[in-house]
Amino acid sequence: MNIYKITLGLCLTIVATSAIAQQAPYDTTNKPQLISKQFAFTEGASVDKKGNVFFTDQPNNKIWEYSTDGKLTIFMDSTGRSNGMYFDKKGNLVTCADEHEQLWSISPNKKVKVLLTDYQGHMMNGPNDIWIDNKGGIYMTDPYYQRPWWTRTKPDLDGEKVYYLPKGKTQPIIVDADVKKPNGIVGTTDGKYLYVADIADNKTYKYTINKNGTLSDRKLFIEQGSDGMTLDENGNVYLTGKGVTIYDSEGKKIGQIEIPEPWTANLCFGGANKDVLFITASKAIYIVKMNVKGVE
Secondary structure (H helix, E strand, O other), X not given: OOHHHHHHHHHHHHHHHHHHHOOOOOOOOOOOEEEEOOOOOEEEXXXXXXXXXXXXXXXXXXXXXXXXXXXXXXXXXXXXXEEEEEEOOOOOEEXXXXXXXXXXXEOOOOOEEEEEOOEOOEOOOOOOEEEEXXXXXXXXXXXXXXXXXXXXXXXOOOOOEEEEEOOOOOOOEEEEOOOOOEEEEEEOOOOOEEEEEEOOOOEEEEEEEOOOOOEEEEEEEEOOOOOOEEEEOOOOXXXXXXXXXXXXXXXXXXXXXXXXXXXXXXXXXXXXXXXXXXXXXXXXEEEXXXXXXXXX
């Protein structure tokens, strides 16, 4: 084979690779599809291994399931006012049960195990969102949002922080105390990086995850906060609030999905192929068919 053919082959390969890398995560002509609008406030989107999506209606104290065949059913009543959720490797649904500022693990047969009740004897602010690493450790944001079902009117802790609860432990460790109001959180599947949104400061940070679960090398990822967050297979980051904003791994904005609701709270990839973006937004839930897959 001559040098010209080799060079041409390399050029074609580079062009093809570049085209794949720059593929839009979704077709902009594919509008979000409303599935239901029967809730008080939807949150906590999380997907199981089969692609079924679970989400909360926190004011009504329920967890719902949206199955891969499009069926919508109540999974559980009396859920401790669950908010953010994430499935562990064993198929248990770990939830931020902020009725009493706890973390719950709910088994597939709906058996509840309380994982966290306090921090050094003090009531948590209100566990809001979580991400579980490959070792079973739980990263958690703990902002203070006054709830109508609480009797207290002020926090028991000094500050609103990010915590890590190692697997099997009952006490978390503080991994970032220098935030105003941490909210959305998600980590990469290789366990190397964690994203945390400081919604009060309108910033999202990227951290390096250390072997012991602590965080280091905090960097500003983008000047935008977020309620819930997720990632796709290409490392793109999805932020919520005013619809869904998509950034590539370098922080460049590559997409905006408009949702006709006052607030977009959370999202995850679901469906049998994990290529359907499931979105909780105010009193409603929406789906969008994507060109990429999620990594949950």
